[in-house]
Amino acid sequence: MSVLNVPGAVLHDHDFRGGNVIGAARDFSGGKVAVMVSAEGQVVPEILPKTWLSGTRALRQGALEHVLHRALDISASLALLLGTLPLLLLVALAIKLDSRGPVFYRQERVGLHHRRFHILKFRSMTVDAEKPGTAVWAAARDSRVTRVGRFIRLTRIDEIPQAINILRGEMAFVGPRPERPEFVEKLIAAIPHYADRVAVRPGLTGWAQVKHPYGASIEDARDKLSYDLWYIRGRSLWLDLRIILATVRVVVLRAGAR
Known part of the structure; x- marks a missing residue:
């Protein structure tokens, strides 16, 4: 492992799945080294200072940009629901005919500023998938x-x-994927700056989802966090639009699903 010497710190060149670290970015507020940036849009959580969030674009956005982000969330969500309505009705019928149980599945997740909410999904598992009450990551097959x-x-x-x-304001169209409280507690304890993901609303899709395959381990969560923190650092309307377009490609190619 190579070592990068940066004024004020000695930083290790971390190997990512998407590429090696290529340089240091400076914090907006104090001019100190805050982030090591990779070629694939990641940052190294292990070397971020405690106050790094104050210099991110996500926390520095003005009122107008917040309004525009919310307008994008609402318009994109309505377009998605209305554009897929016939398909959604067919899927609901297929779920009822295929297995016993409700059409929709509600599950508690951690949202903005650690506020909890119930995410809504089509039910894809048997009704007794977690009968003992223990949270379990989904596995391949x-x-x-x-x-x-x-x-x-x-x-x-x-x-x-x-x-x-999203229409309720619990999520955004783009952002870090919301995680279950049981997993969040473990991941905060195991991964530096994991708690910083809640600085923005969780998203239906996100930078980590289009850049990293599905993960079901602490190591995968750490890798995905490096993408989520990069998104928070440079969040913008243009980046959200890029991610939405990239999501269409991921869905068409059926990449990373389980």
Whole structure:
């Protein structure tokens, strides 16, 4: 592992799945080294100072930009719901015919500033998928997934009802994916700056989702965090539009689903 010497710090060149670290970016507020940036749009969470969030674009946006972001969230969510309405009705019918249980699945997640809310998804697993009450990460070829569930997970159709969460203001169209409280506590304890993800609303899609495959481990969560923090650092309307377009490509190619 190589070492990068930067004034005020000795920083290690971390290996990412998407590429090696290429340089240091300075904090907006104090001019100190705050972020090591990779070629693939990641930052190294291990070397971020405690006050790094104050210099990010996400926290420095003005009222107009917040309004424009919210307008994008609402318009994109309505377009998604109205444009897929016939498909959603067919999926709801298929779920009812395929297995017993409700059409929709509600699950508690951690949102903006650690506020909890219930995410809405099409049910893709059996009703007793977590009968003991223990939170379990989804696995490849998960036996709990129903026949219809495999299809709607592969095509990401199961996520579309979250447009309702966006309209409620619980989520944004683009942002870090909301995680379950049981996992969040473990990940905050294990990964530096994991708690910083809640500085923005969680998203239906995000930079980590288009750049990293599905992960079900602490190591995967750390890798995805490096993308989420990069998004928070440079959040903008243009970046959101780029991510939305990239999401269409990911869905068409059926990449990273489980």
